[in-house]
Amino acid sequence: TQLLEQSPQFLSIQEGENLTVYCNSSSVFSSLQWYRQEPGEGPVLLVTVVTGGEVKKLKRLTFQFGDARKDSSLHITAAQPGDTGLYLCAGAARGGADGLTFGKGTHLIIQP
Amino acid sequence: DVKVTQSSRYLVKRTGEKVFLECVQDMDHENMFWYRQDPGLGLRLIYFSYDVKMKEKGDIPEGYSVSREKKERFSLILESASTNQTSMYLCASVVAGGPFGETQYFGPGTRLLVL
Structure with missing residues (x-):
């Protein structure tokens, strides 16, 4: 069974600060996805990273896939209260056809 | 827009009931x-279908x-509901055939409480 360790589990910071969330595994994934989930809703895809070393930017969010495709990070610059939510990383072994392996999530709170 | 819908947002059932x-x-x-x-456990895959x-x-x-x-x-069936099946249930779909992480689209979830 492939496992994804996500850290930190909880993070509460002030508006304007920067933060990084980590997702680590001993397994290699064909791709890794980051989702954001609001309370009472299903996860919504933010980004998919496929190539080792790949970096993708989504406004103030920067996603990186490790060179060996075993880990990933999400960096948020100048966090805003609207960034509050549950962030999930998920690894795909065969393009996701067999389902995704999810990390346990990072609960992020940005205080005004 | 892709849409995945789930029949109920909230369900309350009794132990032993059959739940769809x-x-x-x-x-x-x-x-x-x-x-x-589940809190502290994240999302765990129950079943999937090709x-x-x-x-x-x-x-x-x-x-x-x-x-x-x-x-x-795609229906999920709890033949005889038990209290340890109280959880948030999420359905997702994805197009097949893509070589790399195709986007999984999630429904809004069904929060099931088994009493």
Whole structure:
């Protein structure tokens, strides 16, 4: 069974600060996805990273896939209260056809 | 817009009841999935389906069964609900055939409480 360790589990910071969330595994994934989930809703895809070393930017969010495709990070610059939510990383072994392996999530709170 | 809908947002059932959770997607996706989400445990895969009438066990299939009679509909069945099946249930679908992480589209979830 492939496992994804996500850290930190909880993070509460002030508006304007920067933060990084980590997702680590001993397994290699064909791709890794980051989702954001609001309370009472299903996860919504933010980004998919496929190539080792790949970096993708989504406004103030920067996603990186490790060179060996075993880990990933999400960096948020100048966090805003609207960034509050549950962030999930998920690894795909065969393009996701067999389902995704999810990390346990990072609960992020940005205080005004 | 891709849409995945789940029949109920909230359900309250009693121990021993048979429970049906329905999921419908409108994008002609081949692959559909049922996950449950619990605090501290994250999302765990229960069952998935590649095609009509096909099903595969995920990581935690015990106590559940599924049905896929039509491509757009994937049902999760709790034959005899138990309190440890109280959870948030999430359905997802994805188009098959992509070489890398195709986007999984999630429904809004069904929060099930078994008393």
